[in-house]
Amino acid sequence: MVQTRPLLATSLWVILSLILLIALLVLALRPTLVTIADLVSKISQQQEVSQRLEEKMLAVQQASTNLNNVRDKLYLLDLGLPKEAEWNELASELQGMATSSGLSLDNIVISKIPMSPDELTTSKQEKVVISTPKGILPVRFSLTAIGSYEQIRVLVEKVEKMQRVCIINRMQIDTTKEGDLKVNIQAETGYLPDKYVL
Amino acid sequence: MKKNKIDHNLIILLISTLVTVASWVGFEVYRAYTQSKVNPEVEKYLVQIDPTIKTDVFSKLEELNP
Numbered sequence: 001m002v003q004t005r006p007l008l009a010t011s012l013w014v015i016l017s018l019i020l021l022i023a024l025l026v027l028a029l030r031p032t033l034v035t036i037a038d039l040v041s042k043i044s045q046q047q048e049v050s051q052r053l054e055e056k057m058l059a060v061q062q063a064s065t066n067l068n069n070v071r072d073k074l075y076l077l078d079l080g081l082p083k084e085a086e087w088n089e090l091a092s093e094l095q096g097m098a099t100s101s102g103l104s105l106d107n108i109v110i111s112k113i114p115m116s117p118d119e120l121t122t123s124k125q126e127k128v129v130i131s132t133p134k135g136i137l138p139v140r141f142s143l144t145a146i147g148s149y150e151q152i153r154v155l156v157e158k159v160e161k162m163q164r165v166c167i168i169n170r171m172q173i174d175t176t177k178e179g180d181l182k183v184n185i186q187a188e189t190g191y192l193p194d195k196y197v198l
Numbered sequence: 199m200k201k202n203k204i205d206h207n208l209i210i211l212l213i214s215t216l217v218t219v220a221s222w223v224g225f226e227v228y229r230a231y232t233q234s235k236v237n238p239e240v241e242k243y244l245v246q247i248d249p250t251i252k253t254d255v256f257s258k259l260e261e262l263n264p
Contacts, residue, residue, distance in 0.1 A: 011205040018212035022219055030223045037231040045235050052244045062249035070251055076259040161262050 080165045085113045085139050085191050090164065094143055097162075101155040103147035106182070111140040117196060132167065136190040140169075143185045146176060152183045164189050 087110050098105040114120055114137050132138045145155065152173065159166055170186040 011209070015205070015208055015212060018209070018216060022212065022216050025216070025219050025223055030226060033223060033227045034230045037227045038233075038235075041231045041233065042235045049236055049240060049244065052246070056244065056246060059247050059249045063247060063251075066249055066251045070253060070256060073256040073260075076256055080259050080262075163259075163262050165259075165262075 079163045081136065082164065082191050083193055085137070086164075087113060087139060090139065090141065090189065093162065093164070094141070094159075097158040098143065098145045098155055101145075101147070101158060102151040103145035103155055103183075106144040106146055107142075108144075109142040111142075113137070113139050132188055132190040135196060136192050137196070138188050138190050140186070140188045143187070144182065146180050146182050149173075149181055152181060155183070156185065159185060159187060162189075 091108050091110060094108050095105060117135065117137065120137075143159075145152075147155075156168070156171065159168060166187050166189045168185060168187045170184075172184045174182045174184075176182050
């Protein structure tokens, strides 16, 4: 019948070829192409990861070299920003500075010291402006002393140049009944425990 | 005549199917190529660091009272 009707024969071959093509595309070509694309992509992405890791290793080596160059000066950072609040040392130092300036120390008040960064955000009732950089736990204190203007100037200079980095937030000078000057310094220093170092 | 029409329709249907399947395969290949294969855990180790140390801080700290 096919031999007698060539048009039918041609149609049959075309139909069978198309069916075969579709079957090959779905069953053979698709998995192969997907696997090839997957592997090519994986290789390219792994190469990129490898390159970025190499760059990071170079940066770490450079950082290590830089760190070794300043290793003998690192103690300055610990002095400027200790790992613990060290409030008693701070109080002693302030007392010593006030005395050596010739001032008569009235009082030193150290505010509640936060033990973790969470304590800074949870205390909503107490709205205090924090001057220390983010991540550093602040130690706020207030110092009141009586003396002359020159003595106050010397004290302020000493507080500003304390080895432990200190930020003076507010300073108020009043006159006493005796005619002396009474200074109140509100300042802030900080500490950074090891567990909060980035 | 009727038989010829059925053949004609069948060929059109098969060609349409072929085009659809080819498109599907194309999109599958594209998706396989563009999909990220890097483990998200690895990403955090790839964050670049700045190796410079601000040495001027030490100079400023040295100027402070001992």
